Amino acid sequence: MERMNPYYPIPVKIKKITPETSNITTFVLEGKPIEFEAGQFAELTIPGVGEAPFTPSSSPYDKDLEFTIMKVGRVTDGLFKLKEGDLVGVRGPFGKPYPLEHFKGKEVFIVGGGVGFAPLRSLFLALLHDLKSYKKIYIRYGARTPQDIVYKHLIPEWQKIDRVDLLLTVDVGDGSWRGRVGVVTVILDKIPVDVKTSPTIVCGPPLMMKFSTQKLIEAGFRHENIYLSMEKNMSCGLGKCNHCRVGKFYVCKDGPVLTWQDVKDIEEPFL
Amino acid sequence: MKSYLLSPDKLLTFVKELSRDWSLFFPTFEEGKTHLVRFDENSPFQPGFDRIRTAENIKQFFFPVRGTVAKFPKDEAIPVEKRYLLGVKNCDLKGIDIYDRVFMGWDPVDPLYKARRDKTIIISADCPEPEDSCFCNLLGLNPYGDAVSDLNFTKVGSGLLFEAFTKRGEAIINAYKSLFVEAKEEDEKDRKAAREKAVKKLSSINSKPFKKDLPDRVAAADRERIRDARDECVECHACLHSCPTCYCFLLGDYKRGKDIERVRLWDACYYAAYARVGGGANPRSRIDERFWNRFQCKFDFFSKYEKVYACSGCGRCLLGCSSKIDIREILWNV
Numbered sequence: 001m002e003r004m005n006p007y008y009p010i011p012v013k014i015k016k017i018t019p020e021t022s023n024i025t026t027f028v029l030e031g032k033p034i035e036f037e038a039g040q041f042a043e044l045t046i047p048g049v050g051e052a053p054f055t056p057s058s059s060p061y062d063k064d065l066e067f068t069i070m071k072v073g074r075v076t077d078g079l080f081k082l083k084e085g086d087l088v089g090v091r092g093p094f095g096k097p098y099p100l101e102h103f104k105g106k107e108v109f110i111v112g113g114g115v116g117f118a119p120l121r122s123l124f125l126a127l128l129h130d131l132k133s134y135k136k137i138y139i140r141y142g143a144r145t146p147q148d149i150v151y152k153h154l155i156p157e158w159q160k161i162d163r164v165d166l167l168l169t170v171d172v173g174d175g176s177w178r179g180r181v182g183v184v185t186v187i188l189d190k191i192p193v194d195v196k197t198s199p200t201i202v203c204g205p206p207l208m209m210k211f212s213t214q215k216l217i218e219a220g221f222r223h224e225n226i227y228l229s230m231e232k233n234m235s236c237g238l239g240k241c242n243h244c245r246v247g248k249f250y251v252c253k254d255g256p257v258l259t260w261q262d263v264k265d266i267e268e269p270f271l
Numbered sequence: 272m273k274s275y276l277l278s279p280d281k282l283l284t285f286v287k288e289l290s291r292d293w294s295l296f297f298p299t300f301e302e303g304k305t306h307l308v309r310f311d312e313n314s315p316f317q318p319g320f321d322r323i324r325t326a327e328n329i330k331q332f333f334f335p336v337r338g339t340v341a342k343f344p345k346d347e348a349i350p351v352e353k354r355y356l357l358g359v360k361n362c363d364l365k366g367i368d369i370y371d372r373v374f375m376g377w378d379p380v381d382p383l384y385k386a387r388r389d390k391t392i393i394i395s396a397d398c399p400e401p402e403d404s405c406f407c408n409l410l411g412l413n414p415y416g417d418a419v420s421d422l423n424f425t426k427v428g429s430g431l432l433f434e435a436f437t438k439r440g441e442a443i444i445n446a447y448k449s450l451f452v453e454a455k456e457e458d459e460k461d462r463k464a465a466r467e468k469a470v471k472k473l474s475s476i477n478s479k480p481f482k483k484d485l486p487d488r489v490a491a492a493d494r495e496r497i498r499d500a501r502d503e504c505v506e507c508h509a510c511l512h513s514c515p516t517c518y519c520f521l522l523g524d525y526k527r528g529k530d531i532e533r534v535r536l537w538d539a540c541y542y543a544a545y546a547r548v549g550g551g552a553n554p555r556s557r558i559d560e561r562f563w564n565r566f567q568c569k570f571d572f573f574s575k576y577e578k579v580y581a582c583s584g585c586g587r588c589l590l591g592c593s594s595k596i597d598i599r600e601i602l603w604n605v
Contacts (some may be wrong), residue, residue, distance in 0.1 A: 004382075005340070005341055005346055005382060005383075006379050006381070006382075007340040007341040007522065007533055007535070008341040008342075008343070008346045008533075009341070009343055009533075011343065011344040045343065045524065045531075047343060047344075047524070047526075047531050048524060048525075048526040048531055049524065050522075050523065050524050051522060051524065052549060070550075072549045072550050072551075073549035073550075074549075075549065076549060087344065089343055089344070205550065206550075206552045231548050231550070231552065232546070232548065232554075233545070233546045233547060233548050235520065235521050235522050235538075236520070236522060238379060238381075239377055240373055240374065240377065240381065240518070240520075241519060241520045241521065241522070241538070242518065242519040242520075242538075242540065242568070243519070243521075243538075243545065243546060244546075245568070245572065246554070247572070248572055248575060248576065268554060270552075271552050271553065271554040
């Protein structure tokens with residue numbers, strides 16, 4: 001399909017900036033420059049700095065487009081200097097969405113680590129939009145410390161929802177933390193879903209992805225039901241620049257979510 | 272379509288006619304290498320069709336080293352020059368074929384690449400004298416032009432023998448029919464003989480074929496076996512930047528007053544930061560991983576994805592290599 005210049009980012013203003021943690025912030029963009037489905041990503045342009053790929057953290061059904069982003073490099077440093085009302089650019093959506101049709105009628109088991117909860121939030125909100133279609137939604141979320149938990153104010157609300165089971169853990173607690181302590185895999189010891197049929201979705205930093213996936217395989221999830229967010233260097237988002245190629249996949253086009261079945265023969269797929 | 276003969280004394284007239292409305296680039300031999308230069312009526316016209324491909328690869332005409340792809344916040348159309356490329360050799364046509372697949376075959380179509388392809392007419396030439404660095408025959412290719420170009424010509428005893436592969440090629444012959452004469456049987460025999468001679472020469476340069484299961488061998492290669500070559504690599508990236516089939520690129524943004532210019536730059540998978548993500552993880556942090564990635568991309572991934580190797584055997588990589596690593600040696604031994 002031929003379309004308009006695929007390298008041109010649509011200009012859009014930042015509507016609202018909400019810090020989540022010391023280095024993670026949610027940016028709400030004005031209006032909705034692109035339509036997307038949960039799991040797809042966009043390239044965000046910081047004028048004069050560059051572009052980087054991010055998966056929206058908002059629901060595809062929201063009227064605004066939101067990204068929850070961690071400050072880790074050149075582009076995000078530039079983004080964190082911007083103010084509400086400043087202009088950014090958006091290209092997308094890119095990649096394939098989560099196959100929600102396959103999730104219907106099943107228990108959905110979501111595992112997140114750190115800022116990896118951002119794209120999972122978009123998936124979670126898309127599931128909530130049609131909650132009756134799913135048996136139950138489980139979320140297992142780990143952060144480094146209580147201060148590193150994103151969406152602190154939203155989580156208690158989500159925990160009240162019938163058919164949502166959300167557990168949190170932190171690697172290291174503090175004086176005020178009354179919850180679980182330990183890396184996210186400690187809350188994967190007991191998996192209360194039918195592993196033979198349920199999909200499980202994982203997103204987080206490389207080590208968390210590696211060990212969580214191991215646990216989920218050991219628990220008996222089918223390899224084709226383990227959905228993994230692959231973080232790769234992506235420049236074009238169009239399956240052309242070659243940066244994100246892993247084995248036979250262009251993560252920007254065939255992913256960004258691939259299954260364990262897809263990537264298990266790849267050496268160190270999470271790096 | 273029939274073949275048509277252009278006598279040597281009519282070549283300059285033909286080139287002048289073509290260049291009236293469009294730019295024209297032709298190969299010329301200078302200081303031991305062939306280069307593609309812009310035709311200018313006021314400068315001497317000394318074409319060099321007898322040697323191998325040009326030193327520079329042809330992709331720069333469709334995919335500049337550094338080319339604007341968008342402007343922000345207001346996008347502007349990027350002007351594209353209409354031109355003829357004369358005397359392109361088949362190894363470069365195969366490079367264009369790879370580019371066509373990536374930028375026009377795979378969704379979405381890259382509009383700027385397509386505009387450059389649409390506005391370029393390629394008149395290819397047979398490669399009569401392959402050199403020691405050539406190995407297109409090992410990849411199942413021939414040293415003469417085919418359907419990727421619009422027109423192709425072969426140097427025969429009585430002139431240049433043209434054949435058209437596209438409607439645009441036919442239109443050129445028809446437009447300048449007064450300059451051509453219909454080929455005789457003898458001309459076609461000459462062409463056949465010239466091609467057989469070139470193929471024979473290639474076979475003597477590269478008598479040992481690559482193994483039939485090369486993609487699987489590359490996929491499963493024991494990296495220890497390529498250690499000598501890898502250890503010699505000084506990461507100059509000449510092999511990748513001179514390659515007509517390498518299509519990696521990086522988008523970069525530059526401030527131009529209040530506006531932003533987005534440029535597409537040639538990239539190369541041997542750069543250490545090529546696959547590194549913002550958070551610091553790098554799937555190919557070691558040179559041996561990056562070194563072999565090039566082989567996996569060209570001979571495993573691309574051949575399985577598109578059923579062709581992303582290599583045309585032009586030999587620029589081995590001539591450009593600071594350590595004189597010969598890609599053939601690696602592939603023979605894999």
